[in-house]
Amino acid sequence: MTLVGLEELRAAQQRIAGVAVRTPLLPCPWAADGERRLWLKPESLQPTGAFKIRGAYNRLAALTAEERARGVVAQSSGNHAQAVAYAAGLLGIKAVIVMPDTSPAVKVENTRGFGAEVVLVPPHERDTLPAELVEKHGYVWVPPYDDRHIIAGQGTVGLEIAEDAPDELDTVLVPVSGGGLISGTAAALKLACPGVRIVGVEPELAADAQASLRAGEHLAWPVADTYRTVADGLRTPSVGKLPFRHLQAYVDDIVTVTEDEIRDTVALLARRGRLVAEPxxxxxxxxxxxRASEVGGRVAAAVVSGGNLDPALLSELLAR
Structure with missing residues (x-):
């Protein structure tokens, strides 16, 4: 199981050009603290509101004509769902998306709006039903993270950071769920920009990746545990097998944040950064x-991975 290389990352960058937005790296003078400075990578500006379009389009665009004709199936709490639906619409491919019935309504509505058929199921069935649909209908499964094309597509985030970053950049902060984004981003940065530290970030209530990385073995958390966090896009109970290999090779550390810290930051980004970020x-x-003492570093870039936030939740968090 070889790691995704620079050639695959460059190929993905060319494949998604003109579909995924090349998001800017934004300086945040309002977030400066002494010598510490922050830059933000707002993937919330993507056409589907999150970074997932990068991997989804890279995966679907690489399908053969025969595979496209069969249609695709994917599972997701929302952002991968929207990305697959959007990419499938652009490429004329039938898409069926399995979503947990706890998904935010805005993500379900958007997925349907992009033309996909949505199947809502209890959370524990989200990752098992796609295999049944593949067997029954012959669909091609488009996994959310455990796939080379997905990882390479998400890794274009890292290529762009490497191209745009100031010379003094020393740390990149990336959210962790199934591991596709941090795997690709870490690979791109470590191969193109050696010396930069890669730090993953998880909610304390869904910290399976941190536990796995520190234990040196692939661990999973119960779905009932990970679904406690407000960060619905990070509720995956374990990182994928291929992403875990990338974490071990390229990620320097994973830190966790509390629910209150997540909620406070959503409000802060809206008020001071004028950015709508989902939890x-x-x-x-x-x-x-x-968590400055745990993160370390002086000049950092943080990936704002998505902005598909329920308006009612945003209103609640801004009123805090």
């Missing part, structure tokens, strides 16, 4: 603001 998208900057 999952706020965890990386939350580590910068609340």
């Amino acid at each position: 999952s998208g706020a965890v990386a900057p939350a580590a910068w603001f609340h």
Whole structure:
């Protein structure tokens, strides 16, 4: 099981050009603290509101004509769902998306709006039903993270950071769920920008990746535990097998943030950064603001991975 290389990352960058937005690296003078400085990578500006379009389009665009004709199935709490639906629409491919019935309504509605068929199931069935649909209908499964094309597509985030970062950048903060984003981003940065530290960030209530990395073995948390966090995009009970290999090779550490820290950062990014970030998208900057001693570094870039936030929740958090 070889790691994703620079050639695959560059190929993905070319494949998604013109579909995924090349998001800017934004300086945040309002977030400076002494010599510490922060930059934000707002993947919330993507056409589907999150970074997932990068991997989804890279995966679907690489399908053969025969595979496209069969249609695709994917499972997701929302952002991968929207990305697969959007990419499938652009490429004329039938898409069926299995989503937990706890998914935010805005993500379900958007997925349907992009033309996909949505199947809502209890959370514990999200990862098992796709295999049944593949067997029954012959669909091609598009996994959310445990796939080379997905990892390479998400890794274009890292290529862009490497191209745009100031010379003094020493740390990059990336949220962790199934591991596709941090795997690709870490690979890109370690191969293109050696010396930069990669720090993953998880909610304390869904810290399976931190536990796995520190134990040196692949661990899983019960679904009932990970679904406690407000960061619905980070509730995956374990990182994928291929992503875990990338974590071991390229990620320097994983830190966790509390639910209050996540909520506070959503509000802070809206008020001071003028950015709408969903809780999952706020965890990386939350580590910068609340876990400075654990994160370390002087100049950091934090990936704001998505902005598909229920308006009612945003209103609640801004009123805190």
